[in-house]
Amino acid sequence: MFKVKQLDKLVKAGIITAEQQKQILSFDDSSGGFVMRALNLLGIFTIGVGVISLVASNWEYIGDNLKLIVMFALLFGAAGMAVSNKLKGQDNRAEKWLVVLFLFVGAAIGLVIQIYQLSGNIMHLLFALWWAATLPLLFAAKKKYVAWFWVPLFLVWYAMYAFDYKTFGLEKFLVVYAALYAGGWLLSKYKPDFVVGEVLRRDACFAFYLVLAGYILWLNSLHLTISALILLLTSGVYHYFKDYGKVRLNIKFAGLWVFSLYIYLGGKIGLFSTGIGLIISGVLLIALVKGVVKWSKLIKKEEKKNA
């Protein structure tokens, strides 16, 4: 909408101040709505993937040194563009270049692994170095774009780490994801400018419940006991902070828990091998569904009352 050069002339003429110029550019930059921004981001992502695949498909014709030079030219170029746009007050463009830089770093790690024939746990190395090297970008970013990529990368890396180093245990996943969720929650509450907090809170919560579902369905008495405690404890915390959406989510998981307990006990006492047992099972299932719906409605009522 507004040209930088025209605004420069207005600043020189003393019609607007340099601060106002920045504000106008920032306003101009942020306009366009969610769909346009999402499409823009998708475009950048596609270009990044395109560059990576172009280099990958032609890599045998390019010498190793040239590959590394091109790689660093792309890295410095993306970082330079982010800084240049930021200094011009075009924050939105700068944020997109940060995403490009994030993707280029991942591609660059892959390239170094191939050129130097690195062996061992390559995927672990790639993910670990990727999130560690791009961590500073989270502090530079003012929008969530980089965090949308960085946080899932970090959560997946942790899952890989836990599997690779034989420290696998779903309890550990639950503890780590719960801690990350709490960290994200604290950041979004007390440091709202640090946008990674909100993304971390949402993604860690998703990862936590994903693991919890698997944990509940493990059909094991210890898992059922621990998951019941988790659901009770978290429900109490959510209720205290009036996070009714999460309480309703816990009610659904309580339904899953009862279902899992029922399958577990049914298998133990042979409930599914007799006609009467099957009838009781059917009645219990219907009661379970009705119970979850009713409970959710009660919470909704309380939510409206407190609103």
Place this chain on the structure above:
Amino acid sequence: MLKKYGYVGLVFLPVMIMLVWMTEIAHQRNQGREVVVRLRGYDPWDLLSGHYISYWLDWDNTDCTQFEGGLCPKLAFGGAGRFYVPENKAQALDKAVRDTNNTAEIVFSYKEGFKPYALRLLVNGESWERAVDKN
């Protein structure tokens, strides 16, 4: 001003980390001396995976006198590894390496106490590219 430099520092830090990491690898590779280790036990389901081949090191047929004390440092090398090749040449290399009449070896850069780095893959003593082109 400090804010501006802080932003520049944060944005360029990932690039610097990459530069330091790559330089460190290149430096370590140059520090070691070349040793040749035979390959064996190719897993038919895993050997060829797109643009790399997976290998197992054959210590029984490797000349251990090239290492200090005449002992092969099996632990330092690990049992298995990957060697990256262009995708369109991978199949031909796979065939050449599988051929029991051929001898496949990897030249590593090795220094005691450091991670070994694969430098070249040899088939019958010559570079794998030449061996593949011959077939």
